[in-house]
Amino acid sequence: MEMGERLNFWILGGDPRQQALAEALAGDGHEVHTYALEETPGESLEGIWEAHCVVLPLPAAQGENLNAPLCAREVPLAEVLDPLLPGQLVCAGMVSPFLREQAESRGLHLEDYFAREELAVANAVPSSEGAIQIAMEELPITLHGARVLVIGAGRLGKVLCQQLMGLGAQVAVAARKYADLAWIQVRGGRAVRSDRLAGALEDYDLILNTVPAPLLDRAALETLRPGGLVIDLASKPGGVDFDAARELGVKVIWALSLPGKVAPVTAGRAIQTAIYNLLTELGV
Amino acid sequence: MEMGERLNFWILGGDPRQQALAEALAGDGHEVHTYALEETPGESLEGIWEAHCVVLPLPAAQGENLNAPLCAREVPLAEVLDPLLPGQLVCAGMVSPFLREQAESRGLHLEDYFAREELAVANAVPSSEGAIQIAMEELPITLHGARVLVIGAGRLGKVLCQQLMGLGAQVAVAARKYADLAWIQVRGGRAVRSDRLAGALEDYDLILNTVPAPLLDRAALETLRPGGLVIDLASKPGGVDFDAARELGVKVIWALSLPGKVAPVTAGRAIQTAIYNLLTELGV
């Protein structure tokens, strides 16, 4: 993709992130068509075979349908894939096995932009701000001066540490690897070994977990200070024993998929960047 | 006031800030009595004449009554001032002429902790975080990377600039004085002359006003970008022409008295510090 080149994009389905993506692409001078993104009577796929890039949302599919939450009716994936030509480029987020199979059987060139590292990095920012917003809403103290523990030094842990310190919080970060612990100190945080967390939790007003492993089990939760807040940002099983938390009266908020919820425009622009990079790599 | 000395405090009326203050004083080892702070059947003022310091809330009075929002019944100021001895120290916030008169007629030593500069500085932090929380809730973009204009380089303007930059926003600050403009640059912000604001507002995703002067008039509001958000933090008349904003479809949020709302515990601790400083100065 060359700077200034005008490409033809079709945005199929999606939520406000895809709306922001469509707007940002148009703002860059590209030709943009949408389908099943909003409730648009009489819209058609006429001409989609001329698209340089067909964009499916994040996630791309719900079962056998396109993920199209802003559109009243159900849109089968087949409906939008059938008009495409073999070899045509489809960029989709979180590609499911069913979608991959459907794309392959039609000879489409399918790429998963959600697998790109730079999108994961960019998404850590709205995730971090979403968590900070929740903490501000829930806590009776300011984050400035608050004692905060971030569990995990991955992408989200790093951005949380940066933004919380930027607000003036006293931030500790728990990690396993020695190199991560060294980085935490370089960044100005207090480095805590994950395997020494038990019994060290009473110092914190706020605990933000980013690790999908059962680190905050009953024994750990028992040591929390009264009024301490836990926000679990870890995917799938989460990192908190929610039953124990309920019994102990520990307030835990499980917050997932924050980028699309708290900052869809920023999240949409991050998808745009990932797609641009993909097109550049493919020589489109 | 010497470190480690145990004093006798009476906390009369108030909101969660005063609850936090009472807890913090007790946590420091002082003897703490409360009255009209919560719904406590059968409470009395017995012994209040032994208080080293009687604390009234912020603001201290509602007309002729004590400001006691957590207490169901109305409590006349006279009820709590009558038992005090001449010369006894009463620390109150935002002292009204009526309260001053009542205190003087009883020969009480009345001090207004809200007039202390260090409390105003400390309160700028919860005000700033309250504004940031609102911005996070309202905007579809992250503050990281957002173009933000802070109007005013006073205490609140300074803290907003610091915390917004800490989150990664691109911050400009509008001020009148050359020295303030120099400070803004030293702090890493973009300095904008207040008298050149007109026509320069379209660059910003978010405008935070801290100046109680009509800077954001119709002409200024007309130049805002679509989707731009204005949060007015200025007291009394505010700084925005709200009628014009409504007609132009500009979203304006007028946010006042944030410290007690968003971070009562932090705000209560700030009152504690101001009272400690006062007692030290008075040689109590």
Added chain:
Amino acid sequence: MEMGERLNFWILGGDPRQQALAEALAGDGHEVHTYALEETPGESLEGIWEAHCVVLPLPAAQGENLNAPLCAREVPLAEVLDPLLPGQLVCAGMVSPFLREQAESRGLHLEDYFAREELAVANAVPSSEGAIQIAMEELPITLHGARVLVIGAGRLGKVLCQQLMGLGAQVAVAARKYADLAWIQVRGGRAVRSDRLAGALEDYDLILNTVPAPLLDRAALETLRPGGLVIDLASKPGGVDFDAARELGVKVIWALSLPGKVAPVTAGRAIQTAIYNLLTELGV
């Protein structure tokens, strides 16, 4: 002074700051003449009566002469003031009584740009960086992680705190006023009361003094840790008992007039801004 207007400047005498000033003014499109700034054979003051602004250096005079360190011969003030017309504007730095008298007797309009607050603010940055450079050269540890005490919360103390924290130092700031102590905490530093410094100095690897008062007396110096470094940035009497320091083997560096030494170009541009502001205020 209007944006884009071309003015006529004469730069008389001075050091590399004045050279940078001349260059910056010319870079903005102004007509710039220099005299006694460099060793320029055959230079004359012909036409100086047409100058919108005659600029004398910082300090402007050495006794009865122009301060002209880059020029081999002595240049009496009278030599450069005589050709000026009554009412003509002369901007000078640190005006001495003799210079003021000479200007008044000729009916000149004399302004002292060094008295401007915004210049003092801007100069705090090169002073801070000069101090940081010295600390880096002298200490066998990094400033990142170093325990640093800044004495004084004025302009220089504020900028030192900001830049040292930016490098990752653990910064404490000593101040007298409660409001200053509150600001230090808002900025993320540790606030220390000046009157409790004695005996509290052993915690620091580096002490930067900005207060021209004898705070670092023998008793204080005796409590310094071995290898601890003191940099005294306070003008005139300084803040350190140098005799006691020598006897105790405490390393003290007295660093003055840093802006012109460590960053003459930045310092020259700061003078430019101050002069521009002055001209704007005067309606030139």
Added chain:
Amino acid sequence: MEMGERLNFWILGGDPRQQALAEALAGDGHEVHTYALEETPGESLEGIWEAHCVVLPLPAAQGENLNAPLCAREVPLAEVLDPLLPGQLVCAGMVSPFLREQAESRGLHLEDYFAREELAVANAVPSSEGAIQIAMEELPITLHGARVLVIGAGRLGKVLCQQLMGLGAQVAVAARKYADLAWIQVRGGRAVRSDRLAGALEDYDLILNTVPAPLLDRAALETLRPGGLVIDLASKPGGVDFDAARELGVKVIWALSLPGKVAPVTAGRAIQTAIYNLLTELGV
């Protein structure tokens, strides 16, 4: 290694980093012996076979000798290895093939602490500060407000970006990978694609190279602004065409091995941490 356990260390050879290491180990309560570290008449290796950990310097060897710059005489490696018992632990930095062979032939347990990631991370801090010190010494402007380009987003590039931004510089970072470019933006820097550097260098007052690849060739150097400074921090071949720089009059400073030079005590403590981690992993 358990907290509070007293171990027996022998520090052989080395520079001020090893002196700082010896001091720090003793400060933690360990038994510390040194040999060939300073000019100590009559010192012996008696008892070295009881050491829990024998520490060689960084680098460990100079040819067939121990690296012992503070010791007047040459000390063959054989002299210090011969008294050790088979299986005894030797921790060395930058192990040469000759040293490895010597250790293996004696059945010693040799570990290279310089290969540890956390030491490389920790060393990036003194390297960054050394580069900043050089820039402060050389430039006539402050780093605050300076336009700085950091080439490379590895460990050193990351720390340079953080510390320069902390001083108030306007920092751009050049990187190749999209994920690195995303991180640079998250950290608040301007992201520049390495393959678009040519012709984009005139914007910078200071260029810090961390990449050992010929990015700053003649064509690139020709586009530098007059007075622009280049500091090359890349190892081995460096990243600058030094001949072209000389001919073009571009000032280039090649700065290597900064940690031991500018902050030996910090660098020694980083070695201490790496050795502690190693001992913990080995179960010593």
